[in-house]
Amino acid sequence: MSDKRMLFTKDHEWVVVEGNIARVGITDYAQNELGDVVFVDLPTVGDTVEEGEGFAVVESVKAVSDVYSPVSGTIVKVNEELESSPELINESPYDQGWIAEIEIAEGAQLDDLMNAEEYQAFIKEA
Amino acid sequence: MKQTPLTTVHRSLGAKMVDFHGFEMPVQYTGVIEEHLTVRRAVGVFDLCHMGEFNLEGPGALAALSKLTTNDPAALPEGGIQYTMLTKPDGGIVDDILVYRTATGFFLVVNASNIEKDFAWISQHLPEDAVLTNRSDETALVAVQGPKSLPVVEKVLNLSLGHMGSYTFIDATFKGHSIRISRTGYTGEDGFELYLPNAGAVELWHDIMSAGEPYGIAPIGLGARDTLRLEMRMPLYGNDIDETTTPLEAGLGRFVKFDKGDFIGRDVLLAQKEAGVTRKLVGFVMVDRGIPRQGYAIVNEEGEEVGRVTSGTLSPSLNQPIGTGYVPVELASPGATIYIEIRGKRLQAQVIKGRFIKTREESK
Numbered sequence: 001m002s003d004k005r006m007l008f009t010k011d012h013e014w015v016v017v018e019g020n021i022a023r024v025g026i027t028d029y030a031q032n033e034l035g036d037v038v039f040v041d042l043p044t045v046g047d048t049v050e051e052g053e054g055f056a057v058v059e060s061v062k063a064v065s066d067v068y069s070p071v072s073g074t075i076v077k078v079n080e081e082l083e084s085s086p087e088l089i090n091e092s093p094y095d096q097g098w099i100a101e102i103e104i105a106e107g108a109q110l111d112d113l114m115n116a117e118e119y120q121a122f123i124k125e126a
Numbered sequence: 127m128k129q130t131p132l133t134t135v136h137r138s139l140g141a142k143m144v145d146f147h148g149f150e151m152p153v154q155y156t157g158v159i160e161e162h163l164t165v166r167r168a169v170g171v172f173d174l175c176h177m178g179e180f181n182l183e184g185p186g187a188l189a190a191l192s193k194l195t196t197n198d199p200a201a202l203p204e205g206g207i208q209y210t211m212l213t214k215p216d217g218g219i220v221d222d223i224l225v226y227r228t229a230t231g232f233f234l235v236v237n238a239s240n241i242e243k244d245f246a247w248i249s250q251h252l253p254e255d256a257v258l259t260n261r262s263d264e265t266a267l268v269a270v271q272g273p274k275s276l277p278v279v280e281k282v283l284n285l286s287l288g289h290m291g292s293y294t295f296i297d298a299t300f301k302g303h304s305i306r307i308s309r310t311g312y313t314g315e316d317g318f319e320l321y322l323p324n325a326g327a328v329e330l331w332h333d334i335m336s337a338g339e340p341y342g343i344a345p346i347g348l349g350a351r352d353t354l355r356l357e358m359r360m361p362l363y364g365n366d367i368d369e370t371t372t373p374l375e376a377g378l379g380r381f382v383k384f385d386k387g388d389f390i391g392r393d394v395l396l397a398q399k400e401a402g403v404t405r406k407l408v409g410f411v412m413v414d415r416g417i418p419r420q421g422y423a424i425v426n427e428e429g430e431e432v433g434r435v436t437s438g439t440l441s442p443s444l445n446q447p448i449g450t451g452y453v454p455v456e457l458a459s460p461g462a463t464i465y466i467e468i469r470g471k472r473l474q475a476q477v478i479k480g481r482f483i484k485t486r487e488e489s490k
Binding site for chain 1: 154158352416419439440
């Protein structure tokens with residue numbers, strides 16, 4: 001994990017906050033559980049999302065998996081590379097495989113997130 | 127969960143294990159796409175010990191089997207294998223099975239999910255002079271599939287097998303175990319399915335892996351088994367066919383022999399054949415971006431639901447989303463436009479003719 005500021009959800013998303021922008025992706029554990037990612041259904045820039053709401057869908061050959069937003073806000077950027085190269089989620093889940101950037105809504109907070117150490121402990125229990 | 131004689135082997139290979147109809151089975155080892163392409167290009171080995179095997183013997187076996195199934199077992203020579211279906215009086219499919227004609231009767235291979243149901247169904251329709259025995263628990267099944275299957279299986283069994291036709295079998299021995307060598311499979315590639323007592327399964331698996339090493343053999347999970355069969359339009363019981371669908375609707379009419387005499391469901395199926403089916407199982411490719419999945423609605427131009435997707439995936443060979451489903455006959459012609467509803471979006475798809483990719487015979 002390249003970024004020390006990275007936080008994690010129980011649904012296996014990661015998030016890095018810079019200013020009022022949260023960049024979101026799925027964790028290495030999640031991509032490994034899913035297998036070969038073959039399709040990513042990205043949100044539309046301008047869409048608003050609620051905390052805990054599915055805002056993107058990642059599909060492997062066999063499975064369909066929702067990606068949940070760790071925070072309420074507005075989609076301001078999506079990783080269009082994933083449309084032609086969904087495998088970036090497998091190859092580089094924390095970097096080139098990022099999914100979207102969310103502008104955090106005023107007053108919204110990132111609750112119940114784990115740091116890297118806590119997340120490692122969490123997936124060991126799973 | 128039931129385990130197979132090979133469960134510990136899969137675990138040691140790091141396979142991802144899943145509950146498949148009560149059996150703990152490997153869904154993938156390294157990845158579905160890689161495993162799929164290994165079978166298309168070289169050779170792969172599958173644990174299919176979960177499949178069910180019955181023996182049907184006795185003087186009344188042939189007549190009883192003919193009554194129970196849509197195909198004609200009387201046409202089967204000893205050493206021959208037939209794809210057929212058990213049907214209900216209303217023409218619905220109880221199961222799709224393989225029938226082997228042995229020296230002493232018949233050997234039936236049934237879907238893992240239907241072992242108990244089929245055993246009860248067949249037993250219920252047997253005369254006193256036919257005996258059905260369930261050999262599923264003591265019979266292991268290992269499949270070797272792919273263009274390099276022949277040299278691998280020949281080496282393992284120290285036999286020359288190139289003369290064997292498709293859908294034929296021979297019995298031999300492997301390290302003291304009786305083994306049934308069947309030139310069949312569920313991938314569209316050349317290959318063998320090998321039945322033997324559980325006690326020989328691990329040794330057979332290891333010998334296949336060693337013999338296949340020069341060809342790049344790999345173990346293949348149920349994930350790739352499903353994508354391999356779907357590209358070839360081979361139906362999967364529980365998805366594409368079940369008790370609510372008939373062989374004619376599913377496009378399996380060539381396995382229904384009306385002129386062989388009576389069988390369960392014949393009247394209904396004959397009437398359906400004469401009147402014409404109202405819906406058909408079709409294959410389709412996506413025109414818009416999206417992957418069809420089992421249960422998604424199929425809608426027409428007007429947005430009315432006309433059917434459901436029965437199987438869908440990304441085709442690893444084509445790198446394109448593919449699917450199957452039942453549609454009204456007016457939408458079943460190749461080239462017809464249908465729509466698949468995916469997460470609230472109506473995405474365009476096109477009905478295709480036949481298989482998604484060519485079989486080895488067709489590409490010759």
